[in-house]
Amino acid sequence: MILLGKVALGIVGTAVAGVGLLCSDGMVEVKVVERHPEVHHVYVIAPAMLVPIGMRFAPRRELSHAAAQIQPWMPTIRAALDQLRESDDVTLVEVKQPGEHVRVAKEGGSIVVDVEEKDETVHVSTPIRAISSTVEQLAASAPSI
Amino acid sequence: MRKQLCGIVMFCVLSAVATAPAALAGPGERYLHVKVEDATKGESVNVNVPLSMAEKILPTVNKGNLHNGHVSIGSAEMNDVDIRALLDAVRTAPDNEFVTVKEKDQDVRVAKSNGNIVIHVRDGAKGEKVDVTVPMKVVDALLSTAKDNELDVSAAIRALSDAGDALLITVEDASQHVRIWVDSKNGSE
Numbered sequence: 289m290i291l292l293g294k295v296a297l298g299i300v301g302t303a304v305a306g307v308g309l310l311c312s313d314g315m316v317e318v319k320v321v322e323r324h325p326e327v328h329h330v331y332v333i334a335p336a337m338l339v340p341i342g343m344r345f346a347p348r349r350e351l352s353h354a355a356a357q358i359q360p361w362m363p364t365i366r367a368a369l370d371q372l373r374e375s376d377d378v379t380l381v382e383v384k385q386p387g388e389h390v391r392v393a394k395e396g397g398s399i400v401v402d403v404e405e406k407d408e409t410v411h412v413s414t415p416i417r418a419i420s421s422t423v424e425q426l427a428a429s430a431p432s433i
Numbered sequence: 434m435r436k437q438l439c440g441i442v443m444f445c446v447l448s449a450v451a452t453a454p455a456a457l458a459g460p461g462e463r464y465l466h467v468k469v470e471d472a473t474k475g476e477s478v479n480v481n482v483p484l485s486m487a488e489k490i491l492p493t494v495n496k497g498n499l500h501n502g503h504v505s506i507g508s509a510e511m512n513d514v515d516i517r518a519l520l521d522a523v524r525t526a527p528d529n530e531f532v533t534v535k536e537k538d539q540d541v542r543v544a545k546s547n548g549n550i551v552i553h554v555r556d557g558a559k560g561e562k563v564d565v566t567v568p569m570k571v572v573d574a575l576l577s578t579a580k581d582n583e584l585d586v587s588a589a590i591r592a593l594s595d596a597g598d599a600l601l602i603t604v605e606d607a608s609q610h611v612r613i614w615v616d617s618k619n620g621s622e
Contacts (some may be wrong), residue, residue: 363492366493367490368486368489368490371483371486371489374485375462375483375485376462377619378481379619379620381478381479381480382479382480384476384478385474385476386474394470
């Protein structure tokens with residue numbers, strides 16, 4: 289009986305540790321509300337760690353072009369992401385037009401993009417750490433010269 | 434006596450702990466704000482960039498005339514005007530009005546005032562107003578590089594971040610209003 293308890297404790301402990309590890313990079317949140325022609329709600333929340341892991345399984349041939357283009361800008365992207373991570377929360381860009389509002393902000397450890405239109409609302413929140421790992425993965429898949 | 438001494442020591446320790454975060458925290462972040470408003474279209478664009486971020490990013494960009502935070506100026510682009518010599522002359526000159534042009538519909542004024550270079554342009558025909566105020570410290574920083582045909586933009590951003598709150602540029606015409614300024618607020622409002 290005690291042995292069974294220990295095994296159960298081990299399984300639960302491993303599961304908790306696994307979930308903790310998976311969520312350690314934060315969560316990617318995507319929320320889309322369509323109002324026209326019909327009302328649709330899409331809400332996806334996923335561990336951010338899955339994004340760079342998923343990149344490993346993407347076909348290299350498909351990524352190589354994007355990777356080659358991003359390579360020269362990697363020092364700039366790294367510097368920007370490092371600074372964003374350390375900076376206070378800030379609205380980086382905000383565009384307002386009649387019937388349209390776009391906002392890109394740094395909130396907590398995430399980059400948040402909000403788009404509000406007459407017929408659609410989109411909210412995307414991605415942890416900076418996940419963006420960083422994904423971009424590094426993408427750059428690493430560039431063909432070596 | 435020992436109790437009193439202990440009390441004093443405890444008080445000192447607690448005071449140090451209470452004030453340490455404030456003492457350790459560096460100066461607050463400063464932001465470069467750009468705001469463009471078009472009243473006729475009801476549009477507005479706000480951009481807020483932490484200056485520390487701009488300062489770190491700039492040296493990593495190597496494209497066109499921008500290299501390692503320095504901008505190269507070709508003599509051909511400046512119509513053989515020595516921009517460094519010009520800025521240096523303004524820097525060392527006392528407060529003064531350097532250029533005043535008055536025409537029927539246009540006023541242009543370039544001056545040095547209270548440690549700033551000030552440029553005012555008024556175009557009555559088009560209803561345009563342009564005001565530029567650049568702290569001299571920023572001009573000094575621009576010229577701090579050793580090479581003659583270069584301006585140190587990174588150093589200028591550092592200087593801007595050390596300077597106080599400043600309204601740098603305003604451009605107004607009949608419908609549009611552009612403002613560029615620096616302060617410690619993380620929003621444009």
